Amino acid sequence: DAMVIQNPRYQVTQFGKPVTLSCSQTLNHNVMYWYQQKSSQAPKLLFHYYDKDFNNEADTPDNFQSRRPNTSFCFLDIRSPGLGDAAMYLCATSGETYEQYFGPGTRLTVT
Amino acid sequence: EDKVVQSPLSLVVHEGDTVTLNCSYEVTNFRSLLWYKQEKKAPTFLFMLTSSGIEKKSGRLSSILDKKELFSILNITATQTGDSAVYLCAASNFGNEKLTFGTGTRLTIIP
Numbered sequence: 001d002a003m004v005i006q007n008p009r010y011q012v013t014q015f016g017k018p019v020t021l022s023c024s025q026t027l028n029h030n031v032m033y034w035y036q037q038k039s040s041q042a043p044k045l046l047f048h049y050y051d052k053d054f055n056n057e058a059d060t061p062d063n064f065q066s067r068r069p070n071t072s073f074c075f076l077d078i079r080s081p082g083l084g085d086a087a088m089y090l091c092a093t094s095g096e097t098y099e100q101y102f103g104p105g106t107r108l109t110v111t
Numbered sequence: 112e113d114k115v116v117q118s119p120l121s122l123v124v125h126e127g128d129t130v131t132l133n134c135s136y137e138v139t140n141f142r143s144l145l146w147y148k149q150e151k152k153a154p155t156f157l158f159m160l161t162s163s164g165i166e167k168k169s170g171r172l173s174s175i176l177d178k179k180e181l182f183s184i185l186n187i188t189a190t191q192t193g194d195s196a197v198y199l200c201a202a203s204n205f206g207n208e209k210l211t212f213g214t215g216t217r218l219t220i221i222p
Contacts, residue, residue: 031208042199042212043154050208090153098203099145100210102153 003027004103006091012109013081021076021106023091032074033100034066035090043090049074078108086110113138115202117213125221128190132216134200135182144176144183145210147199154199157185187218195220 004025013019023032030051035043046060049068063085065077078085088107092100114137124130136144143161147154158167160176160183167174171190176183187194197217201210 033208040217042214045209048208055207088153094208097159098143098208099156099159100201101156102147105153 004091004093004101006089006103006106008106009104010107010109012111013078014111015082016080019078019081019108021078021089021091021108023074023076023103024072025091025093025103026072027093027095027101028071029093029095029101030071031094031098032068033090033092033094034074034076035092036085037088037090037105046076081108081110083110113202113204113211115200115211115213117198117200117216119216120214121217121219123219123221124190126190126192128220129186129188130190130218132185132187132198132200132218133182134184134213136200136202136211137181138202138204138211140205141178141181142203142205145201145203146174146183146185147201149197149199149215150195157198190218190220192220192222194218 007022033048034046037043047066048055067075088105090105091103094100116135118133143159145159146157158174163178171188174185197215199215200213
């Protein structure tokens with residue numbers, strides 16, 4: 001089945017220790033998104049790629065970086081996680097109709 | 112600034128009741144309105160609405176858009192405990208690939 005896959009599903013990292021979250025898709029969608037979602041809040045867009053064009057939200061902290069080496073994969077790097085970065089990180093994709101399809105998410109815990 | 116407002120913020124009903132969830136939006140160059148269901152994981156896509164007055168239906172769920180009054184409703188009939196979730200509304204606009212999310216309505220169905 002075509003889908004959006006995120007790994008790992010759960011990630012525990014130490015304060016200040018870099019972490020990378022991954023997302024892959026078999027939908028062949030040209031747009032990929034990274035969202036941060038904290039408890040009882042709406043998803044907050046961090047970045048998105050339209051093909052290889054990177055779009056950073058103005059309020060995304062510099063601590064967050066992203067890479068999209070090819071159409072299928074996208075990575076979220078958190079260079080120095082703080083306690084406030086503990087959240088669910090959602091990857092989504094969209095194609096020509098702009099419906100966004102979400103992966104299962106990675107729940108990040110920072111100790 | 113684009114804005115999406117959902118009401119009520121939370122709703123508790125008994126199994127078998129019918130519920131209506133509301134979503135209003137103020138979005139520049141509006142393209143479409145999307146509904147998602149989020150349980151304890153990533154949002155799952157329900158509907159995308161682009162035209163006024165045309166109801167979309169999937170089982171017990173239905174939704175309609177009013178582009179003149181800038182709102183949408185999501186109806187769930189004969190509710191079941193499995194309908195308990197946060198329902199997110201999001202709007203997209205022409206010119207970019209992003210969604211503006213509302214904060215969601217938390218629906219709880221009591222057996």
